Amino acid sequence: MSSSPTFSIATLHFDDAPSSPCALLIDTRIALHLPTPTRPSRTTPLTDNGTPLFFEIKSAGAHKGLGMFATRAIPTGALILVEHPAIITPANVHFPSSEARDEAYRALFDALPDHRSEELRTMTNCRPEDVTHEEGISRTNGTAVELGHPDEIEVEAREYGAVFLTINRSNHSCGPNAAHKWDLASFSSSLYALRPIAPGEEITMIYTDVTQPSTTRRAHLLSHYGFLCTCPFCTLPPTSQSASDAARFELREWRHTRPVYAGWATDLCRADSFVLDSHFAALELIRREGLEGMESAFVREVCLCYAVLGEEGEFREWAGRLEGLSEVRDPGMAKEVRGWLGDVKSVPKWGWRKKKRMQMTRKKKQHEEEEEEDPADYFSPLMF
């Protein structure tokens, strides 16, 4: 029989940010699996004065509170910020009483140095009536993160949210221009640009599943974050709204319902442009809907298509794009792509379709020539 989990408060310290520890309210079984954080492989790009290079935090308007804004042009894929969380809290925890619950959240905040807990207390709490200020801040700002855990632990006990003092100042958009990537080893998240961001533009990310229709997104944002989304993708005229919702649904299903590289690569009955045309259509929809976060799976397949077609110029162009998209989001992929660019012949099935088509044309020609020369033609019974 499994006993109910016990929670305790732990703190993690970081060599690269000694005065900014993270406090965790954590299942003691998971606490045993916490890493000793390594230094993040990248750091926040800074100006000569030591301020962030790419962004500032300032008012986003009366109804939005603070927000993150670009201070200069940010290219696609660029790293904006690397940050350790201030607190980590469980998504699901049953306390014996509401007093015990309130006490646990207060103790969590108190485990931080004053400057950190004071800043944390200034963050948004969209549930002031339901829970304590501390828990409200955890719920409003908590972003799902993976912690290491033993295999046997229940699924719901594995879910945790992290609050970042700066990353969580970025507001929501249903067509976001940024996303962040969690790295357990360094216990940090890296915020990066999904498309070019202009100076002065607000840097936004997603708080909800943006492939859902606008009404679903808005209802979720209202109930969980206390605001009605007025982003450009939620305030369209009715016919454009239906088209946007349908496009998002199509994109979500695209790679299950449309041709993909794996089925096409060695199927010579399909046209050479079969998957490319489909993926170009998806990429156009992605651009229209501002969902560049969905791009890389399609861009990767476009690269592989050009590779199997042996089209080196196009391959290099798309591989360069994939490398830029993957630099922060998927460093392993960026490394693989650099290998491909160093030696295109190392890409799986490089030029396979081109080779096969050439062999087929050669064989056909040979066959036609043999038929022309076949003496049987000259002695065909029809000639007598």
Ligand SMILES: C[S@@+](CC[C@H](N)C(=O)[O-])C[C@H]1O[C@@H](n2cnc3c(N)ncnc32)[C@H](O)[C@@H]1O
């Ligand atoms: C994680 S915080 C974002 C930072 C927050 N604006 C602040 O001042 O600390 C989430 C809260 O910001 C506000 N917010 C975020 N995105 C918004 C949007 N698109 N429109 C209006 N309010 C938004 C809501 O109050 C939401 O509960």
